Amino acid sequence: MDIEQTALDGVLILTPKRFSDARGSFSEVWNRNTMRDAGLDHDFVQDNQSISEAVGTVRGLHYQAPPHAQDKLVRTGRGCVLDVVVDVRRGSPTYLKWLGVELSEDNGRQLFVPKGFLHGFVTRAPRSVLLYKTTDVYAPDCDGTVHFADPEIGIDWGIDPASAVLSDKDAKAPMLADWTSPFEYEG
Numbered sequence: 001m002d003i004e005q006t007a008l009d010g011v012l013i014l015t016p017k018r019f020s021d022a023r024g025s026f027s028e029v030w031n032r033n034t035m036r037d038a039g040l041d042h043d044f045v046q047d048n049q050s051i052s053e054a055v056g057t058v059r060g061l062h063y064q065a066p067p068h069a070q071d072k073l074v075r076t077g078r079g080c081v082l083d084v085v086v087d088v089r090r091g092s093p094t095y096l097k098w099l100g101v102e103l104s105e106d107n108g109r110q111l112f113v114p115k116g117f118l119h120g121f122v123t124r125a126p127r128s129v130l131l132y133k134t135t136d137v138y139a140p141d142c143d144g145t146v147h148f149a150d151p152e153i154g155i156d157w158g159i160d161p162a163s164a165v166l167s168d169k170d171a172k173a174p175m176l177a178d179w180t181s182p183f184e185y186e187g
């Protein structure tokens with residue numbers, strides 16, 4: 001497993017070793033011991049899958065607030081997405097900085113998204129399948145959204161935001177000006 005730091009403290013790009021042969025390939029996408037040795041001692045308790053049919057589908061920007069905040073380990077099982085995280089830890093030196101990483105079935109990359117970050121993605125291939133593990137279970141009362149096209153964050157999604165395929169919840173999400181982050185930077 002290759003583990004790469006990013007410009008956002010705590011956000012990691014993990015690329016599993018791929019064993020290829022005449023049949024195809026094999027990869028360990030998560031191994032508790034390997035991860036623990038790399039300092040990632042996380043207790044994942046839920047596995048999720050979303051399937052997005054159309055190119056240009058945006059899901060996000062999402063978070064679960066404390067006490068049910070989630071770390072996430074995200075990958076693409078089929079297709080391709082631009083996966084995006086935004087630092088919303090109040091007091092963080094990189095507050096409101098965002099990072100986009102392409103995750104595809106071909107590159108096999110995974111993104112580790114810690115608590116305190118908004119998470120979202122846009123699909124770049126039809127019928128893209130996102131797979132992700134989380135360290136807390138779904139808690140609808142703590143579920144939150146920030147508008148994906150917030151001008152203060154200014155994410156370049158690579159599409160015209162007006163053409164994005166969105167859920168009603170994401171289309172109606174608050175802008176930062178009407179939202180207070182529940183996360184504090186802990187250094």
Ligand SMILES: Cc1cn([C@H]2C[C@H](O)[C@@H](COP(=O)(O)OP(=O)(O)O[C@H]3O[C@@H](C)C(=O)[C@@H](O)[C@H]3O)O2)c(=O)[nH]c1=O
Nearest residue numbers: 048050059060061062063119120121137138139167169
């Ligand atoms: C996230 C989630 C949703 N649901 C239900 C609620 C709802 O009826 C339906 C669809 O939910 P959503 O519209 O919130 O799904 P979606 O927009 O795919 O939400 C996800 O987006 C990505 C970007 C994330 O980071 C995830 O944590 C999650 O927020 O699934 C669960 O039962 N368990 C879950 O863990």
